[in-house]
Amino acid sequence: MSILLLIILFALSAVFAPRFIPAKLGWLQTGTRVALSLAALFMALATSFVIIDQDKVGHLKLIYGASKLPPGHIIAMNGEAGPQAEILGPGFNFKPLLNILYDVEQLPVTEIPEGYYGFIVARDGLPLRSDQFLANAWSDEQRMLDAGYFLxxxxxxxxxxxxxxxPGRYRLNQYLFETYVKGDALRATSVPAGFVAVIKSNVQEKPADICQPIREGQTAKLSIPLVPKECRGVWNEPLLPGTYYLNRRAYEVxxxxxRIQTWQYQGGYVRRRINLTLNQNGQIEQTAEREEVVTPQNAADNAxxxxxxxxxIPQDLRILAQVTPEDAPFVVASVGDLQAVEDKIITPTVRSIVRNVTGSTAPVATDQEGGNLQSVRRVLDLQDKRPQLEQAVLDALIPEARNAGVSIREVRFGDPVIPPELLLARKREQLAQQMxxxxxxxxxxxEERIKTEKARATAEQQPELVRAEIQV
Structure with missing residues (x-):
């Protein structure tokens, strides 16, 4: 303020002071006018520039404005007093009476570190619509960061x-934009190899006529329908492996x-054995054993x-299953995640199908009239006809799993825990046959040893036999 008064004083002095000098001293009048004018000009120029550091952004607050900001506004656009939309770049910046009319504040350049994104809150602008909680998206972020254009x-x-x-460095108006750059919530979305990201969007960027639910095939049965990308809902296209800068307030990932999953069903039972041994008299002796088989921590469930x-009969088995990238959105919309698919759909279905297949009748041959004969499933079929049972379970499980968006690749049975009493007769028979x-x-x-001994004895008596023949 004092500098401005001095400039005005020198300017007025340059106009009026020479009048008090006698006319005969014209050279002095001229010299005084020039000196005072140069002084006023020098002081005005000295207050009309500022040098901004390379890593700073110059922000302006107009002190002497033509009017006040309208209610509800933060940034001045038409010469009002207060924070201005204009910012100053690095280096020399000239503006008449800059340091007199404005308060110049140098703020650090906004820097977004690698692996994070910057979340922006605008302090001024048009109000959000009643159905919005985030502002409309910008196709060109540089235009958005121009405060004058933004407003x-x-x-x-x-x-x-x-x-x-x-990630990068941005020169933006920090009076208008508040930027958050740190915290786990602002990490970039990283999709590792072997995974896809299914997006549930809470915002809609496309018109309503484009964002119609997709009801084709399996998706027609979903209570939460799939939608095209950039629409509100679960997107029908997943994001492939890579890094994405997604606003996590708008998108749930x-x-x-x-990858192919191995789901094992094993343990949770007691295995009994009857061991057969031969004593010194050649008699068969039996000894019983019990072993508790626990369920491994990484198993899907018990046998x-x-x-x-x-x-x-406890039956261990292993299933190879996979969710393809194309089916991932369906899985998320229908159940939630792969663990929920395993617990709520696949495990109950596997138990039901395996019990039905192993407990049903089995076709064995054709009768004389060309019809299929049926036989009741036997316990020993679990080990004697294992490949056929595995294929039957696989054929029944594939369509059921497809209803949940899961592809079953393989079903393999472990050794059935058959009661040892059923195997005892077969074991004794095998042991007897071996005996x-x-x-x-x-x-x-x-017999071979006896023949050998006789031949050896005959050979030893051969000289005597020859001598006896000669004497005869």
């Missing part, structure tokens, strides 16, 4: 912005593993408990 032609909206800033011929075979081989060996 005029761009029709920018006040409040949190949908458009975010990618669900990572879906698209499937079957009931065949009245016997309860018979062993006895026969031992008998053959004894």
């Amino acid at each position: 005029t032609e761009g029709k920018g909206q006040k409040g949190p912005q949908l458009t975010v800033l990618k 669900a990572l879906v593993d698209t 499937v408990l079957l009931r065949v011929e009245g016997w309860e 018979i075979t062993t006895f026969r081989k031992e008998q053959q060996a004894q």
Whole structure:
């Protein structure tokens, strides 16, 4: 203020002071006028520039404005006093009476670190519509960061912005834009290899006539329908592996593993064994064993408990399943995630199908009239006809899993835990057959040994036999 008064004083002095000098001293009048004018000009020029550092942005607050800001506005656009939309870049900046009319504040350049995005809140602009909680998206973020354009032609909206800033350095008006750059909530979305990201959008960027729910095939049964990209809802196209700068207030991200999954059903039962041994008298002796088989931590669930011929038989099995990238949105919309698919759909379905297949009748051959004969499923079929049972379970499981968006690649049975009483007769028979075979081989060996001994004795008596023949 004092500098401005001095400039005005020197300017007035340059006009009026020479009048008090006698006319005969014309050279003095001229010299005084020039000196005072140069002094006023020098002081005005000295207050009309500022040098902004390379890593700073110059912000202006007009002190002496033509009018006050309208109610509800933060940034001046038409010469009002207060924060201005204009900013000053690095280096030398000239503006008449800059340091007198304005308060110049140098603020650091906004820097977004790698792996994060900048979330922006605008302090001024048009109000959000009643159905909005984030401002409209901008196709060109540089135009958005121009405060003058944002508040005029761009029709920018006040409040949190949908458009975010990618890593880099930005010279923006910090009186208008407040930028948040730190925190786990502002991390970039990273989709690793072997995964896809399914997006649930809380905002709609496309017109309503384009954002119609997709009801084709399986998606027609969804209570939460799929929608095209940039529409409100679950997008029908997932994001492939990569890094994305998504506004997490607008988009919820669900990572879906698209690699082949191994779901094991094992443990949770007691395994009994009856061991057969031979004593010194050649008699068969039996000893019983019990072993508790626990369910591994990484298993999907316990072994499937079957009931065949009245016997309860635990059956271990392994399933190879996969959610393809194309099916990932359907899985998220229908169930939620892969763990929910396993727990709520696949596991109950597997148990039901395996029990139905192993407990049903089995076609064995054709009768004389060309019809299929049926036989009741036997306990020993679980080990004797394992490939056929695995294929039957696979054929029944594939369409059921497809209803949940899961592709079943393989079904493999483990060793069935058959009650040892059912295997005892077969084991004793096998052991008896082995004993018979062993006895026969031992008998053959004894006979061969006798023949060998006779031949050896005959050979030893050969000289005596020759001598006896000569004497005769």
